Amino acid sequence: MESFTTHTGTVLPLRRSNVDTDQIIPAVYLKRVTRTGFEDGLFATWRADPDFVFNKSEYDGASVLVAGPDFGTGSSREHAVWALQDAGFTVVLSSRFADIFRGNSGKAGLLAAEVERSLIEELWSVCEADPTTQVTVDLEAREVRFGDVVASFDIDDYTRWRLLEGLDDIGLTLSHDADIAGFESRRPSWMPSVV
């Protein structure tokens, strides 16, 4: 995974709450067995509406998605994270993320940063008035900056460290192989096995 320190880009203001992962990418787009190419499914249903914000040319090239509360609820599909990344998004800002989506983002290298709801409202207004507004998301400082505004965001320390260092989780865990083997040797013999 590439390391993430700071990102600057323009915003896609998504004025919706409860954006579930079926909306981010409907199930029919999950049949691919590869890791890339999911951008065609991103917000597929909503994109059929020409007035949907994603279809407006002034937001072309946006890399920071700013959404209402409870973003990423529902299905555990990591494809939702991949679809956002494949479509060019590097950061999602919301006032509340569903647990699994936030976890998946951290694993795949998409920054899901939790900010105050008032900041979301402000970003929506500012970026709708001027879609070229540059927003900087600084993972080291845990800050969102645009114009004169400097606001902090929440992310757990461990995910922040992994993203900053670009670390592979599996490699880290396999360095504790002796601990895993020790645990395995202590499990009760009556616990079920599938064979």
Next chain:
Amino acid sequence: MGKTLAEKVWVAHVVRAAEGEPDLLFVDLHLVHEVTSPQAFEGLRLAGRRVRRPDLTLATEDHNVPTLDIDKPIADPVSRTQVETLRRNAEEFGVRLYSLGDVEQGIVHVVGPQLGLTQPGMTIVCGDSHTSTHGAFGAIAFGIGTSEVEHVLATQTLRQSRPRTMAVTVDGSLPDGVTAKDLVLTLIAHTGTGGGQGYVVEYRGQAIEELSMEARMTVCNMSIEWGAKAGLVAPDQTTFDYLEGRPHAPTGADWESAVEHWSSLATDPDASFDKEITLDAAEMTPFVTWGTNPGQGVPLSGSVPEPADIDDAGDRAAAEKALQYMALEAGTPMREVAIDTVFVGSCTNGRIEDLRAAAAVVRGRKVADDTRLLVVPGSVRVRLEAEAEGLDIVFKDAGGEWRGAGCSMCLGMNPDQLQPGERSASTSNRNFEGRQGRGGRTHLVSPLVAAATAVTGRLSSPADLTPRD
């Protein structure tokens, strides 16, 4: 101070704990299906890694498999490729797979419990958010993404921060005709879709204790729909009776050891939860959703809400959007909502008790003229058991369709989909926009309400039906 059930199970699975890091948790059972695993196996292959514990890993085909013509190759080439990829990966990595056509095939969350692989005190994960279902046995069970699937395949562990604990106590007894589905839909309408976020929830109280294992699975299944990390119920005699004699349950002296251990897992009397919610079962009634998230529900006796009456601006806007999508007028009595398709099935309500409940309502009656009834058993075992009891005949005599096992119309990855504008009453778990097919409109209901609705063609409970001759 004492510990909660969830804390006991969690602590017993910590492989490594270090300051500033999430715990490294051992995974007792990893369930796998075709949709969220291909990229995980590919990751192993690229890194030259193996599956650490094939003996604790079980795969089934469920999400995109057809429920008709299951003896023929899958017609949709993309679905077929995904299923064939799982078959190749299972063979290459030595993972047991129950394929389409196998007697043990079915929805992953129906298969695990019926085989007795789901047991109290375990940690169970799967690349599927409804893994919370297995919590009904007093296991910590939750959904994970594909990166984590790869992590579990390679290490049999997961890095997880310890969640907070919540108790949902449901006092009293559910009235006749009110089911576990109504209970959990009532709860989600109370908490909203984010109310459980960050918590492992223990469901307790008289009404929960009185539920069968299958009904407890329905409640735990929908934990994710109000944002909870996992939901679980303390193991008790109901749990032990369900498990005893199942293929993978311990036997003989092992059974005695297991029951002794399982009996020690209940929350200690002096333990405390980070948050508590109390509900009264006696006040509950059949419950249905009107909107596009599972928290947007009302009693069946109620009406479509008026968005203007909603205080929170965000919730109000969401309600307005939902009513527009659902093509519903505020103030319309729910019982007047006409339904095109009734879907009985899914990991929420596709087990044998659900089919029995629906069949008992439909028996000797006919499905309404303009309504379609689709019954999809959760597993091949459930289908065979239902057929042995003649339930398939009951549904078919009424004019319903009887299908093969799988996730089917719950998420419409296979050909079982709603058409644009079509409206369903569904025993599944999500009423999201387009979930059951693009433009489809979903009302979440219990199996009893689903069956009664199939008969009348409008949202109904069995109490609304004219008595049989």
